[in-house]
Amino acid sequence: MNETNRFEPRIIAYVCNWCTYLGADLAGTNRLEYPANVRIIRFPCTGRIDFNLIVKAFEAGADAVLVSGCHPGDCHYTAGNYHARRRWMLFRQLLDTLGIDLNRIHFTWISAAEGRKWAQVVTGITEQTRQMGPYTAYREIARASA
């Protein structure tokens, strides 16, 4: 992809419509450059995000997944982000037990005003995932179980 032939990870971001999506919009409006590795999928609310989608993303070849919504107390729908947080607390243990690398799953709160934070978070995750390399381990599990 580029001159140094470094590994470019694929990152899928599941974000809510009212805070993080708008935060990413703001990063654009402010022309804050960040790595082009992230693909955003918009949801109305993090409360809608079924965590099977995390597994699905890895299945589709993602090297890292980001889930991001409104800060606690700021949810457009009052409490969806609390549901997401609680679900994540349970789900991460399950994923851990299953042998999925939790370092490849990221959970953040980014508000509509935090364009800079969005750019930083994406840059950080991209950098970290580059160092970890492609998530071949998962693809091997998936292939073996298929």
Added chain:
Amino acid sequence: MARIGVFTCWCGENVARHVDIEKVTETVAQMPGVRCSINYKYMCSDPGQAQIRDKIQSERLTGLVVASCSPHMHLKTFRKAAQTAGLNPYLVEMANIREHCSWVHHNREEATAKALDLIRMSVEKVKRDHELVPIRVPLTRRALVIGGGVAGIQAALDIADAGHEVALVEREPSIGGKMAGLSETFPTLDCSQCILTPRMVEVGQHPNIKLYTYSEVESVEGYVGNFKITIRQKARYVDMVKCTGCGDCWNSCPIKKNLSEFDCGMGFRKAIYIPFPQAVPARPVIDRLACTRLKRGTGCGLCEKKCQAKAINFADEDKLVVEQAGAVIVATGYKLYNIAKEQDNAQLSGYGEYGYGKYKDVIDALQFERLVSASGPTGGEIKRPSDGKIPQSVVFIKCVGSRDNAKGLAYCSKICCMYTAKHTMLYKHKTPGGEAHVFYMDIRAGGKAYDEFVRRAIEQDGAKYYRGRVSKITEENGKLIVRGADTLAGAPVTIEADMVVLAVAMRPADGVHALAQKLNVGYDEFGFLSESHPKLRPVETNAAGVFICGACHAPKDIPEAVAQASAAAGKTLVMFGREELTREPEIARINEQTCAACYTCVRGCPYTAIERAETLTPKGVHVKYTARVNEGLCMGCGTCVALCPSKSAELEGFTEQQIYSMVESLMT
């Protein structure tokens, strides 16, 4: 077979500078299901939209992807364009290749690759979009206002004057709220009752207002446009129709020593009473805990004997009345922080060091209002409670409870700076030679003519202000010894005072949480009700059709409460201006075939929009229980979708199928 049109926008140079538009257009044309792929400099312009409309018709498109800016910017624009050309507007998706791509990725190759991914996802999504029709909800053009203080009165009158019926529910025997008990108001020093009581009379006589005093909201069913509210009318023991309000009953009542709620415990009332002479309605109520007849079941009955209208009814009982309303306005107001007695909340602690409740001459601000009021227990003479003497030195302490994390309330009560200045003025005007001392943290006098008012109290009327806190109040030889600090002088201050007035924090009224839960309105950590958006939707709540105004939302003064009340009335009237309500159709649906009626969704839904439903055969035989989404209530957050263990919940526009196909489209 899908026939998708993809329209890629240059956005002038904004997208085109970093994304290879030609390459995108050509590559997209090869994607499965794509019928046409074109690009244009400005898709949102009239000629751009015209191309979209033409292609929808000439290519008989079944879906539209516009690859341009954020959907927050132009989704509505393109949906409208689709609708004009006869395509259902919910078959339109946007790929955000500007904010999320060209503006943030300046490597042309990478940005182009990402733009293609974003479009590919949108194409997969739009293929699985359903035609949707906005949900139409019938509308009852009647409003319910809860709380008959100045905010509730204002809101009710505005709506009633616009020609709609209003039911106004007030917990106390009379409307008027806290304002009816105030002496004079800042910054004009006009008499509170003189400006409020004519409005109260207007409410009482308005043909469009139905007044429920001594009543509370028992339960709320329904949703925006169609609320059904059950109101508990507490037993008054007086027939409101027969009673003429002559006063023979309360004049004859022998039970005299009941602390008057209206006078904040500074005066007494009878067991049968009207709270104050200008009460609306001017009809008495019997205090069932004070009346000997009601307590014992026999005896006394003097009021009944004296009443020529035969209006006394000792057998009266609470009544439940049902009201229909399309909108609800909450205006339940405030109460004062209880500074010494037991706190209702474990996070709060009182001000034992100020001796409130122990020293009779330490009173709170509302009690002082009653002492100064011409209609108060002393007829407006400032006499101290312990011995009736006129205090020659009064200490006013601000921020008691407010702005005090140690006591549990971090917020500023906002009005205390102003009313304390007013108190010092009223005191100085009535007590020549009297000394008014004020301990303050900051003087917050933002508002029209507010700071000038405070300056007048200090400079013309000679109130002495000390920037600092009071650590302790003790009583010695009939004097209250107030020990505090003057931090500007850097010295301790001790004042021998005859009376101390505490400007205590405002808190939301009792019972507001139970009410908020009935209405599904949120509240903050201090119990103040939450608005939908602090800047742009200040009187709306997250419960559609429920509005808030006045001090139930946050501490505020009369002008602000009134302005907010008119705003809430305005929002209600905007709603009532329509024939029926329409709502976005991107809401949840339950597949009743697979639903196992576990009701996890019912418990998780933040809007109580999912109901327990029963499926019956045409003959009425039970088939099964399921969950069912109430279209009038669902806001489309999708929490139920993620919660449902049997995958029976779906969210239109964000279905499982759509998301999965989007993710899969990224697979390399």
